[in-house]
Amino acid sequence: MSETVKILVQALPKVIKSLSVIGTIALVLVAGGIFVHNIAFFHGILTQLPSMVTEFLIGLLIGLLVLGIVSLFKKIIGEK
Known part of the structure; x- marks a missing residue:
């Protein structure tokens, strides 16, 4: 493998994590x-x-509020 390809392969997980944030x-x-x-x-x-x-x-x-409501409903109906 060429040096450029190695750098790109090593950088990919960091790029994907950055994109998720x-x-x-x-x-x-x-x-x-x-x-x-x-x-x-x-x-x-x-x-x-x-x-x-x-x-x-x-x-x-609002996102945290919705997360709390969904988590509460999951506990009530017994899903994990």
């Missing part, structure tokens, strides 16, 4: 943006922060 952040930002721009209550909250930070925080909070 970047993709998760992007999805949280998009979800937060949808909530902030479509629900008046969220639109007026945290006005002192930049919009990207507000959208990230709202997306993260």
Whole structure:
């Protein structure tokens, strides 16, 4: 194998891990943006922060809330 191919093969797991983190952040930002721009209550909250930070925080909070609800339902119906 050439040196370039070795470097690319060694870098691939790091690239994939990076993409998973970047993709998760992007999805949280998009979800937060949808909530902030479509629900008046969220639109007026945290006005002192930049919009990207507000959208990230709202997306993260709602995502954690949904995760908690889904986990609770899984415990209730007995799935692991």
